[in-house]
Amino acid sequence: MSRQFLWYIPNQVQPGHRGDDVVAGHNSLDTLTRQARALEEHGWDGALIGTGWGRPDTFTVATALAARTTTFQPLIAARPGFWHPANFASAAATLDRLTGGRVLVNIVSGKDDLAAYGDSEGDQAARYARTKEFMQVVRRLWTEEDVTFRGGHFTVTGSTVAARPVVRDGRAHPRLYFGGASEAAERVAATEADVQLFWGEPLDDVGERIDRLRRLGERLGREHPPLEFGLRVTTVVRDTAERAWADAEAKVAEMAKGRVARDVNWSAAVGQRRLLGLAARGEVLDGNLYTAPGRYGGGGAGTTWLVGSAEEVATSLRRYEALGITHFILSDTPYLTELRRQGEHLLPLLRGRTPAREHGDRDPARSAG
Numbered sequence: 086m087s088r089q090f091l092w093y094i095p096n097q098v099q100p101g102h103r104g105d106d107v108v109a110g111h112n113s114l115d116t117l118t119r120q121a122r123a124l125e126e127h128g129w130d131g132a133l134i135g136t137g138w139g140r141p142d143t144f145t146v147a148t149a150l151a152a153r154t155t156t157f158q159p160l161i162a163a164r165p166g167f168w169h170p171a172n173f174a175s176a177a178a179t180l181d182r183l184t185g186g187r188v189l190v191n192i193v194s195g196k197d198d199l200a201a202y203g204d205s206e207g208d209q210a211a212r213y214a215r216t217k218e219f220m221q222v223v224r225r226l227w228t229e230e231d232v233t234f235r236g237g238h239f240t241v242t243g244s245t246v247a248a249r250p251v252v253r254d255g256r257a258h259p260r261l262y263f264g265g266a267s268e269a270a271e272r273v274a275a276t277e278a279d280v281q282l283f284w285g286e287p288l289d290d291v292g293e294r295i296d297r298l299r300r301l302g303e304r305l306g307r308e309h310p311p312l313e314f315g316l317r318v319t320t321v322v323r324d325t326a327e328r329a330w331a332d333a334e335a336k337v338a339e340m341a342k343g344r345v346a347r348d349v350n351w352s353a354a355v356g357q358r359r360l361l362g363l364a365a366r367g368e369v370l371d372g373n374l375y376t377a378p379g380r381y382g383g384g385g386a387g388t389t390w391l392v393g394s395a396e397e398v399a400t401s402l403r404r405y406e407a408l409g410i411t412h413f414i415l416s417d418t419p420y421l422t423e424l425r426r427q428g429e430h431l432l433p434l435l436r437g438r439t440p441a442r443e444h445g446d447r448d449p450a451r452s453a454g
Contacts, residue, residue: 096135161177321393
């Protein structure tokens with residue numbers, strides 16, 4: 086099973102996301118393209134582009150960046166309710182065809198400002214039932230003709246997506262990534278997702294969840310290829326462990342001054358509550374999983390960080406890989422600076438190549454004698 090290494094591109098209205106550089110035109114096409122092209126140049130497969138009402142539209146950003154790159158794979162976050170599944174299936178298949186099969190899709194069921202775009206949803210059970218139907222309809226429209234589907238949330242009749250996604254090397258359509266830690270979410274992941282994403286939880290917790298999802302898929306009668314697993318986590322990588330921890334602690338100290346307000350939608354999520362609870366088990370878990378950011382407003386992938394030298398962080402990520410993780414979505418800020426640093430020093434270790442030296446390293450050939 087091939088491994089995949091993605092970064093994160095912050096399509097935000099306000100600059101400075103999670104400590105990013107505050108620059109003019111931070112979300113302009115030129116700035117975002119610079120990041121996407123730097124990802125290509127530094128060995129990354131692509132990047133997650135997040136979603137949420139109030140941000141620049143995720144699909145539009147992904148399309149623009151795909152048009153300005155050649156290998157960059159956008160992992161496009163999409164919400165059922167914001168999109169009708171037939172509209173999304175057609176749009177994503179078209180972009181996939183135009184880009185030669187570079188589209189990836191992240192289905193997001195977390196709460197949003199639904200009323201702002203005329204959406205509504207019931208309790209958790211209804212929300213995930215709708216997500217399940219969305220994924221079923223999209224997958225069928227990508228792989229079948231004359232689709233008729235009548236569910237509790239979505240209906241299509243005699244529907245065919247003419248511009249099909251690219252099919253090659255066992256790939257029938259763009260992978261459907263999915264996250265969620267509740268029982269309802271795990272039932273959807275076990276039967277409908279291609280890749281289940283985890284936040285930066287301790288190794289034992291991730292291993293237990295992988296085992297549970299595999300058993301659940303068997304019990305519920307999963308009809309698709311085996312579920313794959315991914316990790317979305319912040320990675321603070323420096324030339325030495327001492328420098329990495331000094332920078333990580335300095336960042337947390339700045340967060341503590343500001344006490345970043347948490348999005349109430351994040352705080353209500355089961356997975357987010359699991360992450361926030363890790364701090365009670367220790368400030369550092371598994372050797373270098375730093376839980377302190379969650380105390381001061383860090384949310385999602387910013388709640389826990391893997392901290393250390395490139396070698397140490399690579400070792401930690403290989404431990405997750407040994408559990409069954411094959412998709413990695415990493416990030417740190419400033420995003421452009423760190424995607425280059427980690428592309429030069431961390432990715433080669435993960436891919437089995439020799440990393441570049443940090444700029445401050447001495448050249449043995451010049452220092453001999």
